Amino acid sequence: MMSAKQADRLATAGLYAVAGVILALLAGLLGYVFVKGFPMLSWQFITSPPQIFKGGGGVGPQLFNSFYLLVLTLVFSLPVALGAGIYLAEYAKDNWLTRSIRISVEVLSSLPSIVVGLFGFLFFVIYMGWGFSIISGALALSVFNLPLLVRVVEQSIQSVPRTQREAGWALGFSKWETITNIVLPAALPGLITGIILAAGRVFGEAAALIYTAGMSTPALDFTDWNPLSPVSPLNPFRPAETMAVHIWKINGEGIMPDASAISDGAAALLILSILLFNLSARFVGRFVFKKMSAS
Amino acid sequence: MAKLVKETEHPLFKKSSKLRTERFGKGLTFAAVLLTALLTAAIFFLVISKGLSTFFVNGGSVKEFFTGSTWNPGQKHEGGSPIIGALPFLTGSLAVTGLSALICTPLAIGAALFMSEISPKAGRKVMQPVIELLVGIPSVVYGFIGLSVVVPLLRDHVTGSGFGIAAGTIVLSVMILPTVTSLALDAIQAVPRSLREASLALGSTRWQMIYKVILKTAKPGLLMAVIFGMARAFGEALAVQMVIGNASVIPHSLFEPASTLTSILTMGMGYTVLGTAENNALWTLALILLLMSLAFTIAVRWIGRGKPQ
Numbered sequence: 095m096m097s098a099k100q101a102d103r104l105a106t107a108g109l110y111a112v113a114g115v116i117l118a119l120l121a122g123l124l125g126y127v128f129v130k131g132f133p134m135l136s137w138q139f140i141t142s143p144p145q146i147f148k149g150g151g152g153v154g155p156q157l158f159n160s161f162y163l164l165v166l167t168l169v170f171s172l173p174v175a176l177g178a179g180i181y182l183a184e185y186a187k188d189n190w191l192t193r194s195i196r197i198s199v200e201v202l203s204s205l206p207s208i209v210v211g212l213f214g215f216l217f218f219v220i221y222m223g224w225g226f227s228i229i230s231g232a233l234a235l236s237v238f239n240l241p242l243l244v245r246v247v248e249q250s251i252q253s254v255p256r257t258q259r260e261a262g263w264a265l266g267f268s269k270w271e272t273i274t275n276i277v278l279p280a281a282l283p284g285l286i287t288g289i290i291l292a293a294g295r296v297f298g299e300a301a302a303l304i305y306t307a308g309m310s311t312p313a314l315d316f317t318d319w320n321p322l323s324p325v326s327p328l329n330p331f332r333p334a335e336t337m338a339v340h341i342w343k344i345n346g347e348g349i350m351p352d353a354s355a356i357s358d359g360a361a362a363l364l365i366l367s368i369l370l371f372n373l374s375a376r377f378v379g380r381f382v383f384k385k386m387s388a389s
Numbered sequence: 390m391a392k393l394v395k396e397t398e399h400p401l402f403k404k405s406s407k408l409r410t411e412r413f414g415k416g417l418t419f420a421a422v423l424l425t426a427l428l429t430a431a432i433f434f435l436v437i438s439k440g441l442s443t444f445f446v447n448g449g450s451v452k453e454f455f456t457g458s459t460w461n462p463g464q465k466h467e468g469g470s471p472i473i474g475a476l477p478f479l480t481g482s483l484a485v486t487g488l489s490a491l492i493c494t495p496l497a498i499g500a501a502l503f504m505s506e507i508s509p510k511a512g513r514k515v516m517q518p519v520i521e522l523l524v525g526i527p528s529v530v531y532g533f534i535g536l537s538v539v540v541p542l543l544r545d546h547v548t549g550s551g552f553g554i555a556a557g558t559i560v561l562s563v564m565i566l567p568t569v570t571s572l573a574l575d576a577i578q579a580v581p582r583s584l585r586e587a588s589l590a591l592g593s594t595r596w597q598m599i600y601k602v603i604l605k606t607a608k609p610g611l612l613m614a615v616i617f618g619m620a621r622a623f624g625e626a627l628a629v630q631m632v633i634g635n636a637s638v639i640p641h642s643l644f645e646p647a648s649t650l651t652s653i654l655t656m657g658m659g660y661t662v663l664g665t666a667e668n669n670a671l672w673t674l675a676l677i678l679l680l681m682s683l684a685f686t687i688a689v690r691w692i693g694r695g696k697p698q
Contacts (some may be wrong), residue, residue, distance in 0.1 A: 098593075102596040102597070104596075105600075106507060106596065112496055113507075113511075113512075116496055116499075116500045116516075117519065119563065124523075126538065174425065176421070177417055181415075199425055202425070204620055206623070206625070206626065206651065206678050208624065208655060209624070209675055209679055212654070213432045216663075217431070268410065269411060269415075271407070271411075274414070298525070298527025304659075305658055305659070338527045342631070345532075361529075361534075364526075364529075368527070371525070
């Protein structure tokens with residue numbers, strides 16, 4: 095029989111071991127991607143289009159598509175999320191309607207992304223007739239992103255102290271004026287941090303995109319910025335394969351000889367972007383807070 | 390009377406312009422929240438109506454769907470109903486989800502305990518940033534690493550082709566580990582400090598305090614963390630599809646190719662025509678995914694109600 099002290103020492107050692115194992119695992123994971131992927135990263139790799147049959151292709155269009163889809167997704171989902179978050183935080187009374195809306199937002203956020211993608215496929219691609227296109231993909235990603243953003247908006251608005259609102263009311267502001275002039279600016283640092291983190295999730299999403307934005311990219315002319323031209327990168331009705339989808343596709347059916355090296359490079363690029371999103375989420379949020387609080 | 394009418398024309402009796410902007414703002418935000426709720430309803434409506442058409446339009450048998458082990462919805466039985474035995478995918482999905490939760494839970498809780506009780510400094514400075522980064526890594530990257538590291542490792546050192554439930558389980562447990570760890574950490578840190586102090590003051594060792602006080606108090610939160618991880622594992626499509634081998638049979642070992650609901654859905658949707666029995670059968674799989682994620686959400690809410698504030 096062990097004494098309590100021995101058990102304590104044993105358990106402490108065990109917890110150290112668990113922490114060590116996890117840290118080694120996670121560090122190994124990141125190290126693996128970076129060590130294998132970094133040698134691939136060159137200006138040529140991140141700007142040139144992929145090759146189908148021979149080696150030496152890049153991920154230029156895919157990188158552009160990922161960012162373009164992200165921007166459109168935020169353009170679609172942010173206004174709705176702002177409205178919904180403001181309503182839930184400021185106006186919603188505690189009744190059955192609010193409760194069922196809250197539950198539906200929660201259910202929406204827990205849906206597997208492949209189910210959201212299939213909904214997008216059926217609704218945007220088939221019923222609306224937009225085909226595999228950027229617009230279908232961006233709308234599907236908006237559905238996927240919306241519940242997350244609503245939560246971000248609601249939480250950052252709720253974290254603004256009540257005294258700030260009372261100050262606004264005391265000055266004769268209406269509720270809506272208080273929200274737009276006082277509460278939203280005060281919530282801005284938290285909002286920005288949350289939005290950037292959500293953007294990171296959208297950036298790497300693939301399952302919701304394979305049946306909405308498609309798995310191919312037509313030949314693009316990066317000098318043609320007319321959104322209506324079929325070869326323009328900005329055309330919202332062209333199919334667009336993102337980096338995450340590209341990694342998945344070439345590992346399943348890629349016939350280029352350097353498929354795994356390209357996946358290494360693309361994976362490193364993806365993780366690097368996520369790292370950038372995380373860092374900027376901290377930095378930009380803190381910067382805005384400093385600017386606005388004059389401290 | 391005439392005088393009264395005149396009084397209401399006084400500026401103080403007029404509707405203020407603020408009231409108009411107030412109504413406008415409230416209406417606008419309510420429209421946004423309604424749109425979000427309608428989206429959920431639309432998804433449910435579409436997936437449920439498509440998913441049920443296998444049974445109501447194509448005449449598939451519900452019993453066969455849950456117990457049959459042959460999946461070939463393009464072909465028909467003698468009686469004209471499609472062959473839709475989805476048991477291989479159901480077992481595949483449940484196996485990878487259950488096994489990865491089994492592997493992930495002790496590791497995640499151990500790491501969370503380490504970060505909160507044993508060495509908060511190392512936890513905050515080293516583990517937290519790494520875990521935050523890993524939460525954000527796209528699942529495709531986990532699948533790709535599984536394909537290029539785990540599968541060859543299993544092939545060379547264990548048995549078979551390397552593809553199978555085991556590879557899927559390993560990839561999924563690593564994938565959900567960061568999420569579950571950070572949720573478990575939240576649950577453990579929510580245990581009031583006074584409880585820890587009371588326990589230590591009674592003379593208990595740190596370990597006695599951990600397993601008799603902290604783990605007991607944080608139990609609902611820890612359970613929610615694990616269920617949340619399971620929901621993610623169950624719904625994950627691409628990472629699993631890349632390593633599981635995609636054979637629609639009930640596997641006899643962990644190292645044989647198998648399938649999950651999500652993997653067969655990802656593979657099949659592009660190769661079937663909308664409205665056919667083959668395609669409808671895939672939507673039935675999507676319906677099961679939807680219902681399972683609903684069940685996970687309900688479970689989390691239900692446990693959350695018993696959580697001490």
